[in-house]
Amino acid sequence: xxxxxxxxxxxxxxxxxxxxxxxxxxxxxxxxxxxxxxxxxxxxxxxxxxxxxxxxxxxxxxxxxxxxxxxxxxxxxxxxxxxxxxxxxxxxxxxxxxxxxxxxxxxxxxxxxxxxxxxxxxxxxxxxxxxxxxxxxxxxxxxxxxxxxxxxxxxxxxxxxxxxxxxxxxxxxxxxxxxxxxxxxxxxxxxxx
Amino acid sequence: xxxxxxxxxxxxxxxxxxxxxxxxxxxxxxxxxxxxxxxxxxxxxxxxxxxxxxxxxxxxxxxxxxxxxxxxxxxxxxxxxxxxxxxxxxxxxxxxxxxxxxxxxxxxxxxxxxxxxxxxxxxxxxxxxxxxxxxxxxxxxxxxxxxxxxxxxxxxxxxxxxxxxxxxxxxxxxxxxxxxxxxxxxxxxxxxxxxxxxxxxxxxxxxxxxxxxxxxxxxxxxxxxxxxxxxxxxxxxxxxxxxxxxxxxxxxxxxxxxxxxxxxxxxxxxxxxxxxxxxxxxxxxxxxxxxxxxxxxxxxxxxxxxxxxxxxxxxxxxxxxxxxxxxxx
Numbered sequence: 001x002x003x004x005x006x007x008x009x010x011x012x013x014x015x016x017x018x019x020x021x022x023x024x025x026x027x028x029x030x031x032x033x034x035x036x037x038x039x040x041x042x043x044x045x046x047x048x049x050x051x052x053x054x055x056x057x058x059x060x061x062x063x064x065x066x067x068x069x070x071x072x073x074x075x076x077x078x079x080x081x082x083x084x085x086x087x088x089x090x091x092x093x094x095x096x097x098x099x100x101x102x103x104x105x106x107x108x109x110x111x112x113x114x115x116x117x118x119x120x121x122x123x124x125x126x127x128x129x130x131x132x133x134x135x136x137x138x139x140x141x142x143x144x145x146x147x148x149x150x151x152x153x154x155x156x157x158x159x160x161x162x163x164x165x166x167x168x169x170x171x172x173x174x175x176x177x178x179x180x181x182x183x184x185x186x187x188x189x190x191x192x193x
Numbered sequence: 194x195x196x197x198x199x200x201x202x203x204x205x206x207x208x209x210x211x212x213x214x215x216x217x218x219x220x221x222x223x224x225x226x227x228x229x230x231x232x233x234x235x236x237x238x239x240x241x242x243x244x245x246x247x248x249x250x251x252x253x254x255x256x257x258x259x260x261x262x263x264x265x266x267x268x269x270x271x272x273x274x275x276x277x278x279x280x281x282x283x284x285x286x287x288x289x290x291x292x293x294x295x296x297x298x299x300x301x302x303x304x305x306x307x308x309x310x311x312x313x314x315x316x317x318x319x320x321x322x323x324x325x326x327x328x329x330x331x332x333x334x335x336x337x338x339x340x341x342x343x344x345x346x347x348x349x350x351x352x353x354x355x356x357x358x359x360x361x362x363x364x365x366x367x368x369x370x371x372x373x374x375x376x377x378x379x380x381x382x383x384x385x386x387x388x389x390x391x392x393x394x395x396x397x398x399x400x401x402x403x404x405x406x407x408x409x410x411x412x413x414x415x416x417x418x419x420x421x422x423x424x425x426x427x428x429x430x431x432x433x434x435x436x437x438x439x440x441x442x443x444x445x446x447x448x449x450x451x452x453x454x455x456x457x458x459x460x461x462x463x464x465x466x467x468x469x470x471x472x473x474x475x476x477x478x479x480x481x482x483x484x485x486x487x488x489x490x491x492x493x494x495x496x497x498x499x500x501x502x503x504x505x506x507x508x509x510x511x512x513x514x515x516x517x518x519x520x521x522x
Binding site for chain 2: 006009010013014016017018020021044045047048049050051052053054055057058059060061062063066067069070074075076077078094098100101102
């Protein structure tokens, strides 16, 4: 009899957890423009694989990786993120080395492997804001880009043109001297399946 | 002669001091590592002259602390992380609960990660819930909180010591696993105190403030004070549930030596988990913390290698009840 009551208890709490889960799912509604650490999979896989140990942040020499509280929904509580305008990723790949679960895959610190494996986002230039497009040669984003001429190319008057291989580290957005910034990284994780 | 006292001589009673030493060591490592991380970032930025006075203090003290051991601050990467998942000189160790939760959340087996839990898993199979008593950084705070409860009680404030159903925590574990599958996110990290402690200390030191987990942890402290002694560990903690299950047939367990026992029941008071050493009732909840051994005035408690607890052995042979029975028969 005791065991049966216990099983009933278990079943009903399972049902209750389903209902609670719906609530938590509803609370998950990303409204921020953030990047996941370099090499991360799409959002769904990332959330499933990450155990929220915080070691990626503890290994980031640039202190770019921060951690969500409840602002991005309960499902991404304590998961790592990067706001490129505040502090961008320098593509050192240390977080992938230390990640125990493969949520951030291990990627070698080589230009080829980084171009292959990292798809944090893609930079986009606002031509109306960009100084170089207004005739005031600037070119700061190009100087900041870790993959110049591979990810970002400049025209005669230093106008930036983002190339397909841009990995979305955000160093251009961080360096932009316009306020608001004329070059922005559009994250990949929201569009990827 | 009042000053001639029979001192208990067993060496096992010192294990409790050793346990406090390991608990505090783990806790201070969790505080030290974020500072070392800050020091590493200062070094990486080559910006010593630009640091604020506080940052310079951190940098200087960490440099003097670590320079005898390592030349390059980057070598300090050898020790990273928390008890939830950490790297120790190339050896990656993870909490078995992290692995179980992650396997359920991602519904896939990532062996490099699963293997990191093997050493803790093996130790748990041998020693039971030893993690809860010996390593868990939250245990340190919970035990201090329990001392606080004693003072509060002495001061006349109400401290509740209700008994709940121990099986609640298995329900928490099961529900958490179901929810992890359902939501596709490892939820235990948010409600598991040692994971919270490790993270929150790092947030507070390196990122400038506590996160949401700190609030949850404070609530568990209040739960321990206002509902039940060590209530969270005993009744709610999913990690405790997992370790209890794993340690059910542990080899090393505490056993009462009935010929030395005098029925003083100090062990039952010392046991924060509300177990009953006096009646030989340890069960799967015992975390081998050895607090009862340290409290025993006659050295009647010690370790044994056995898969099961012994059945109730009757009243202690040095106690009144046993003597009465002997005279009666």
